[in-house]
Amino acid sequence: MKLKTALVKLWAVASCCLTFGVIFFLFAYIFAKGAGAITWEFLTESPKGMIIGTEGGILPAIVGSAWYTGIACLFGATLGICTAVYQVYYCRSQRLSNAIALVMQCMAGVPSIVMGLFGYTLLVLTLGWGKCILAGGITQGVMILPFIQVRAEKALREVDQNLVRASYAMGMSRAYTVRRIVLPQCLPQLVSGVILGACYAMGACAPLIFTGAVIIAKVPKDLMKPAMALPYHLYMLLTQGTSSVNAYGTAFVMMIIVLVTNSLATWFAWRNKK
Amino acid sequence: MSDAIIKLHDFGVAYDQKTVLSGVNTSIRSGRITAIIGPSGCGKSTMLKAMNRMLETQKDAAVFGSVLLNGVDIHTMEAEQLRRKVGMVFQTPTPFPMSVYKNMTYAPQYYGVTGKQELSRIVRENLEVTGLWEEVKDDLNKSALKLSGGQQQRLCIARALTAQPEVLLLDEPCSALDVKSTQVIEELLLKLKETYTIVIVTHNLFQARRIADDCIFMLNGELWEQNTTEELFANPQKKETRDYLQGVYA
Ligand SMILES: Nc1ncnc2c1ncn2[C@@H]1O[C@H](COP(=O)(O)OP(=O)(O)OP(=O)(O)O)[C@@H](O)[C@H]1O
Ligand SMILES: [Mg+2]
Numbered sequence: 235m236k237l238k239t240a241l242v243k244l245w246a247v248a249s250c251c252l253t254f255g256v257i258f259f260l261f262a263y264i265f266a267k268g269a270g271a272i273t274w275e276f277l278t279e280s281p282k283g284m285i286i287g288t289e290g291g292i293l294p295a296i297v298g299s300a301w302y303t304g305i306a307c308l309f310g311a312t313l314g315i316c317t318a319v320y321q322v323y324y325c326r327s328q329r330l331s332n333a334i335a336l337v338m339q340c341m342a343g344v345p346s347i348v349m350g351l352f353g354y355t356l357l358v359l360t361l362g363w364g365k366c367i368l369a370g371g372i373t374q375g376v377m378i379l380p381f382i383q384v385r386a387e388k389a390l391r392e393v394d395q396n397l398v399r400a401s402y403a404m405g406m407s408r409a410y411t412v413r414r415i416v417l418p419q420c421l422p423q424l425v426s427g428v429i430l431g432a433c434y435a436m437g438a439c440a441p442l443i444f445t446g447a448v449i450i451a452k453v454p455k456d457l458m459k460p461a462m463a464l465p466y467h468l469y470m471l472l473t474q475g476t477s478s479v480n481a482y483g484t485a486f487v488m489m490i491i492v493l494v495t496n497s498l499a500t501w502f503a504w505r506n507k508k
Numbered sequence: 509m510s511d512a513i514i515k516l517h518d519f520g521v522a523y524d525q526k527t528v529l530s531g532v533n534t535s536i537r538s539g540r541i542t543a544i545i546g547p548s549g550c551g552k553s554t555m556l557k558a559m560n561r562m563l564e565t566q567k568d569a570a571v572f573g574s575v576l577l578n579g580v581d582i583h584t585m586e587a588e589q590l591r592r593k594v595g596m597v598f599q600t601p602t603p604f605p606m607s608v609y610k611n612m613t614y615a616p617q618y619y620g621v622t623g624k625q626e627l628s629r630i631v632r633e634n635l636e637v638t639g640l641w642e643e644v645k646d647d648l649n650k651s652a653l654k655l656s657g658g659q660q661q662r663l664c665i666a667r668a669l670t671a672q673p674e675v676l677l678l679d680e681p682c683s684a685l686d687v688k689s690t691q692v693i694e695e696l697l698l699k700l701k702e703t704y705t706i707v708i709v710t711h712n713l714f715q716a717r718r719i720a721d722d723c724i725f726m727l728n729g730e731l732w733e734q735n736t737t738e739e740l741f742a743n744p745q746k747k748e749t750r751d752y753l754q755g756v757y758a
Contacts, residue, residue: 400602400664403562404615404671405592414614415604 264485271483286450287467287476292484294453298367298461299436299491301454302446305371306378306435311428313375314382322390323412342380346440349377354444365460370446377441378431385427389420422506429499433492439465464488513538513675513705514559514594519573521554521563529554532573532731534724536675541697541706543720543737545713547752550726552709556677559707560594561587577675592619595673599680601660603652608635608644611652611663615671630670638666638696658689662696669704676700678708682715694719713753717741725749 275291282290317334325331344352353373363369393416401411417424439447447466454461464484471481512535520530529551536542536559544552557563558571561582575582582590604611612631613621621627631648635641640662644650652663661681668676678697682690697706697719710716716723716737723737725744733740733749744750 396598396600396602397604399562399565400598400604401614402565403560403591403596403598404668405588405590405595406615406618407588410618419605 261489264482264489267479268482268484268486268489271479272486276480276483277487280452281450281467285474285476287471287474287480292462292464292467292480292487294451295462295464295467295484296487297453298447298451299464301367301457301461302371302374302442302463303432303436305368305457306374307428307432309372309375310378310382310431310435311424314379314427314431315386315424317379317383318386318390319412319416321387323408323416338380338383341376342384344377346377346438347443349373350441350444352376353441358445363458365444365446365448366456366458367446367454367461368457370442370461370463373441373445374435374438377438378435381434382427382431385430386420386424389423389427390416392423393419422503426499426503429495429502433495436491437465437488439463439469442466464491511538512536513578514707515576515579516555516558517574517576519555519558519571519575521551521558521572522570523566524568525570527729529558529729530572534731534734536705536707537722538674538705539701540721541701541708541719542722542724543716544707544709544724544726545711545716545752546726546732548711551729552726553679555726556596556679556707556709559675559677560591560596562591562596592671593673594675594677595668595671596677597661597664597668597679597681600684601657601664603655603660603663605651605653607649608652608655608663609648611667612670614667619671634666634669637669637700638662639692640666656689658685658692661685661689661693665693665696665700669700673704675705675707678706680709680711683711690715725752727752 273291277291277296278293279291280294281287281292317338321331321334325334350373353369353376357363357369357372358365397415397419398411401415402408406414442463443466446460447463448460449462449466449470451460451462464487468481468484468488471477471484514536516532516534519532521528532555544555546552554563554569558575559582563569563571564587571583577585577590577593604614606614609631612634613627616627616630621630632641632645635644640659643659644655652660655663661684665676665678665681682693685693694715697708700706701721708716708720720737723735723740724731725733725740727748733744733746735743735745740749741753744753
């Protein structure tokens, strides 16, 4: 019996170490390899060189990714949070609620490349938008919608129902109660859910391949034009064997963005908990 | 009785097909305090919640018979309209996690009051009625969660009054409070009955005796006996009522 406990403990500790080790190694490796590529020029110039990407920087990709992610968040957060509010505070039928949950699960399970194909057929071809930031952003938005919805739903269900009941008992409508009591209560979780969704969207390349990302473009100014994106740029640099130094540099920038946004989310949640 | 504000006719409630309240016929008289007493689980809270249709927010509850407010069947009214007229205060205080001031302007703002002066007036008047004004007037922006339990409960009563109800339902409002706070709330209720009709569920027979004009004794999901408090305590008509009042069920 004692041996068994000890073994379980060992196994748990070992798994922990392994996980941390992998993450640490990943970050260390990327940082070591990529940090060297980071110069002022790398962050503020467009890709240049005989073979595009060997010289110059990645500014259009950074700005492009910001646009894609911003639109994805706007789209995914609006729909995701509204769906969750509907599910928790409006939907009276258990069946409909289950149906929504099922749809969300299926959506979450759709491979991102298939999402890309969906965006391509609907937005790029059928609606005739062509490859553009808006199409790419919305496709990513659909991808992170279930991601945000699940977290929002959990947060909404955790709101103290006594407060909600007290509000109803004064004759307040559901809409007013949700706006004044429920949403402020779970704002930190909602924000951190959206930020995590943003990280997920920013790192995803597949939805953008058919819908918006291009090998080279200027710093984007028009939502209806295609733009560069960090993960796609990284993918091109590596698969074309253009410049592994710049590829690591790009990866480094992405990791930093993910780290910073994640810390922001954690900090925000923590600050609001106090 | 001509001055009945709420009437229940053959009223009953079932949770998940299980009947917990049946055959209730009663009137609540306006401008008085009515206490509902009875052993735990006899359906006091259920009956109270039926009076402003808060029961509907629980999915599995089914209601039979009718409840009339001023002669109008409450199930023909909008739930929001009804609850504005019939306010409710719960067992544990439920201050909203915001400032005292915002707790007090929460309902008026919903009803479209926007003027700053008008809002301040409503806040002040209702806090004064509940005796909370003197205690919090220096810092209305203080979080309501930082008030003491008794203050929180008085805030909840004041907040319920901002919706300008006719009837106030209270479900064991003092059970989480100490003796002193309980006394303050009892005095408050006695003062409020001049303006509002009050229905209070209580486990505390002394409390019922101290403040209630009328008393309803419930047992096993039925209205067992109802009378003026004085009569009910002095002259219970049924054996079970007498037993309960003498503490057999407690
Ligand atoms: N949501 C619910 N689902 C199923 N049964 C319920 C529910 N709420 C209450 N009941 C049952 O209904 C009966 C009456 O409950 P109620 O809460 O009205 O009693 P009460 O008189 O207020 O008791 P107490 O004095 O303990 O508060 C009890 O038997 C209880 O088990
Ligand atoms: Mg009860």
